[in-house]
Amino acid sequence: MNGADCLVQSLEREGVEAVFAYPGGASMELHQSLTRSKKIRTILPRQEQGGGFMAHGYARATGKAGVCMATSGPGATNLVTCIADAYMDSIPLVVITGQVYQQFIGKSAFQETDFFGMTLPVVKHSYLVLEAEDLPGIVREAFYLAETGRPGPVVIDIPKDVQQALFKPVFSSEEMRMAGYKLDKPKATDEELKEVLKLIEKAKKPVLYTGGGIISGNAHEELLTFAELSGLPVTHTLMGLGVFDPAHPQSLYWYGMHGTVAGNWAVCESDLLICAGARFDDRITGKVDQFAQEAYVIHFDVDQSEHNKNVFANFPIQTDVKYALGRLSELAKETGFKKPNLKEWHASTAKWKQDYPFTYTKGKHLTAQEAIEALYEESEGEAIITTGVGQHQMWAAQYYKFKEPRTYISSLGLGTMGFGYPAAVGVKVARPDKEVIDIDGDGSFLMNVQELATAKIEKINAKCLLLNNQHLGMVVQWEDRFYKSVRGHTILCDPDNLGGPDNLDAVYPDFIKICEGFGVKARRVSKREELRDGIREMLETDEPFLLEVIVPYTEHVLPMIPQGKSAKEILTE
C-alpha cells in the first residue's frame, strides 16, 4: 500500500469515525485513500478553519481526539488558529497536513510553508514524517499524546512523496514507549491527601475551585461525591461549566470576570482554596496580588507547570484529578474525617447568591438574555450549546444552565470569534442524538458563515440562535465603560443608519437571505411575542436552522470585574 493508505488505516485503527478535511494538491492523495475507507466519514468544511473547529467540537463533545486535515501552505495556515485554540483549552486534536515533496522543502515551492516550525509554540507535540515506514508509529503516538495527560493538539505534517511511497507497513500493538513522556498517570500520595483532609477539617471558609480539568479528567462524579462528603461550596471556571449542577445547594456556579458574585466573593474571602483542574487564568484571578489573599491554596493539577505559574500554591499536588478526588472520599471514610462546621460560611454564600443572581431588566425590546433564557426553557436545558466569542458567549453561560459536562462548548482561552457554528457542526456529528445549538453573535457568526454549506450538504442538523445587535457587543461595552463610547470600528452595519429593533430595514447583512442562498431554513424575530414560537420552530425543524433575534446593542454583560481589578470591585450595574 502507499503512505496515504497507511495513514488512513492507522486512523481506522485508532477508532476514528469522522475526519474534517479540505483537500488540495499536497493532500489529495490522502483524500483518495479516504474515499476507500468504509469506517471513516469524511466531512468537507468550506474553509480549513471551519474543519478545525468541527474537529474541536467533536473532541469536546466526546473526549476523543478530533481529526482535521488540510493541504500544505494556505490550507495548513488556516488551521493555525484552531491549533492555538485547542492548545489553550487543552483539547485533544490530531491535525494532519499535506506537505510538498521533500525535495522541494526549503525551496519556497508552490504552497510550501514550514508548518512544523510555524506551529511549534502551540502544539503539545508535532511530527514531520520523513519516512513512510514511520507513519503507523507516529499516528499511534499522536493520538496517545493528544488524549492522555493534559490533552492537546498534535500536528502530523506529511510530505507528498511519503504519501505516495509504496511499502509494507508494520502496525504495532506493543506497549507505547516514549522516553520523554510519562505513561502512568501521576497520583497524589495518601499522605498528601490526608493532609488535605486535615486542612479542610480546620477550615472556616473553604471553597472548591474547579475547571476544565474535571471534564478532560472525567472526574465530575468524584467531584460531586467529595463535595457532598466535605460540604464545601463549589465554584468553577467557564471551562468547567457543567461539572457541577447549578441547582445543587453547594453550587456557586461559575466565577471570573462575568461570573457570579457569590463565586467571586467566596473565592476572594476564602481561607482555604482547593483548586482542581484549573489554571488561575487572569479572567479568573483579576488582579493577582489581591486574589484570595487570605487563602491557603491547594492546587491539584496533572500538569505541574501550572503550579505557581500565575498564583503561588501553598500545597501543589501533581495528580490525575479523578484519582485525587476519588481517593480523598475513600480516605475521608477510612480516617473518620470530620466535616467542618460551615454554617456561617454557607449563610454568607447563600446570601450572596440570593442578593446577586444573574439578572437583567426586561425593557421595550427583546434582549439576548431573554432569548437565551427562553431557549433554555424551550429546550428543557437538554441541548448542547456552542458559542462564538463576546457578550453572547457570557450570556449563554449565565442564562442557559449547564448541569452536565461537555454541554457548553466554547473557545475560552484563545477566545476565537467564528468558533460557534463549525463547532456545533462537529458536535452534532459526534452527538446526533442531542439537540446542538450555536448561540452566536452577528460578528462571530459571519466569520465562519460558509459552514452553513457544510451543514446543508452533509445533512448535519446544527442550529444557530443568532443574537444580532449589529455591533461587536463586548468591545462596545468596554468602549461605553472605559472609552467614553467612542466607537472604534465596532459597528457592523451602516454607521449612518444603524440597524436594530427600531430600524429593521437597516439590519445588515440580511442573514435570512444568506441562509436562503445556502439553502438553510431561517427566521427572524424581533418582538417578544414571536420569540417562543421562533424557538419552537427551530427546535422542531429536522435540518439546519438559523433563528435570528434582533436585539439592542446597548445591553452590558453584568456582573463585571474590570480588567486589573479585584473581585471586591465587581460591578453589578
Next chain:
Amino acid sequence: MKHVISVLVENKFGVLARIAGMFSGRGFNIDTLNVGPTVDPSRSRITTTLNGDDKALEQCVKQLHKLIDVIDIKTYVGTEAVGRELILLKVAANSENRIEVTHICDIFRSKIVNVSADSMIIEVTGNENKVKAFLELIEPFGVTEMARTGTVALSRRS
C-alpha cells in the same frame, strides 16, 4: 542568579527549535545555549544558563519537562557540577606585545592556536570565573573577534 540547566533530549528533528522557542515564547532570559551529541547517538545534551530567580528556574524546568522530546533535566548551582566553557578569541597582538600576551596565556594555561603578524588566536577553557578573569586581562590588548561555546556541565556525582 545564574542557573545551569542540563537537558537530555531525543536527537530528533526540530528539538532545538522546540526548546529555543519555549524560552522565547515564555519569556525566559537565557545567557548561553550549547547543543551536542552524547554517548548515546539517539540523544543529545543541551546545556543552557538561565538568568533569573528560583521561581523562573522552577517554571523553566517544568515547561521543559512538558516537551515530549525532553528526557531528563538537571539543574546545577555552585560546585555540584563541573562547568566549562571554551572560547576562541582573536587578539590584536604584534611583535611588541606578543610576549606579554603569551605570558598571560601561560598563567591561565590557555593555548595560542594561530599567530600572524598583527594578531593571534587564543583558545581558553575554564569555568565562568577563570574565563572572566582571563578576559579582563586580555581585553586591554584589543580583542577583535570572539567565539564562545557557552557552558557545558556534568554533575560530580556518579
